[in-house]
Amino acid sequence: MNNHIKEQQVELSHIIHRHCENDGVHFTGIPQLYFIRSSFKSTPIHTIHEPALCIVAQGEKIVVLAQDRYQYDASHYLVVSFDLPISGEIITATPESPYLCLRLDFEQKQIVDLMMNTDQALSKKSNSKPGLFVNQTKAEMFEAVLRLVRLLDTPKDIPVLAPLMIQEILYRLLEDDNSDSIKQIAIVGGHGQKIAQVINRIKQDFTKALSMEELALSINMSSSSLHDHFKRVTKLSPLQYQKQLRLQEARRLILSSETDAATAGFRVGYESPSQFSREYSRLFGQPPMKDLKRYLSANK
Structure with a gap:
C-alpha cells in the first residue's frame, strides 16, 4: 500500500472518530451517509442489509451471506446491491483503536440515472451476478469519499455539493471491478x-x-x-x-x-x-x- 492511500485512511479515520464519540451507528448531516464505531469485537449481528457502499477506515469485519464469507478492512470496501439477509461480525476493534466505518446508502434510481448519463453498460451479456462483493479500495475512491465527508465541516455546502460528490463515488463504483453486480439492477x-x-x-x-x-x-x-x-x-x-x-x-x-x-x-x-x-x-x-x-x- 502506498503512502498516499495510508494518509487517506488516516484522514478518514480521524473524521469518523471526530463525529462519533460513542459506539453505535451515527446519522450525519449528509442524507444517505452514516458513520459506525465499535470499541470491541462483536458477535454475529443479523440484518437485512439494503444497497450500500461500506468503507472501513480502521478495524476489520466479516460478513456472511448464506455460506459465503467476505472479509474486509481499511484496504477494501464492501458493496451490497440488493436487499440481502446477512450477518456481520467485527473481528478487529479495541477501545484504543476502535472499528470505524462509513456506510453510504444508494438507490436504484441513482444508478439508472448515472448509467444513462455516462453511457454505462454491462460488460457483456451474462448470468445474474452476486448482490454482494468486496473490492480493493483505490486512491480515487478514497479521495472522492474524503471530499464528501469533509463537507460535514461546512454544512451550508451540503445541499449543493453532496449530491455531486455522491454521484462521483457511485461513478467510481461503476468503473471498478465487479461493477456488473451494481449495473444489473438498472437494466430495464x-x-x-x-x-x-x-x-x-x-x-x-x-x-x-x-x-x-x-x-x-x-x-x-x-x-x-x-x-x-x-x-x-x-x-x-x-x-x-x-x-x-x-x-x-x-x-x-x-x-x-x-x-x-x-x-x-x-x-x-x-x-x-x-x-x-x-x-x-x-x-x-x-x-x-x-x-x-x-x-x-x-x-x-
Missing part, C-alpha cells in the same frame, strides 16, 4: 431488476406461503429460471430468503420482549413451534429462550 427488463421485484414482494408478504409459480408469473419468467437467477444474486433460494426474513423478524420480537417465542413464530408464519425452534437454532446458534437469556446478559 433485465434479470437484476426482476429479482429486485421478487425480493420486494417476498419482503412485503413474508408471513404468507410462498408460491414460486405466482412469483415467476409476476415477472414473466419460468420457475426454474427464477430460482436460478435468484440464487445467483442472493446465494439463497426464494424459500430460504423468506425463511431468513421470518426468523430475523421473530428474533426482533423476542429480543424486544414484545412476545414469547411460540407467539413470535406464529406471527411470522410458522405453524409448528418445533420447526420454528429448530430453524431458529440453526440460524442463530441457540433456541429462542437461550438466545434471549444470552442477549439480556450481554446488555445488562
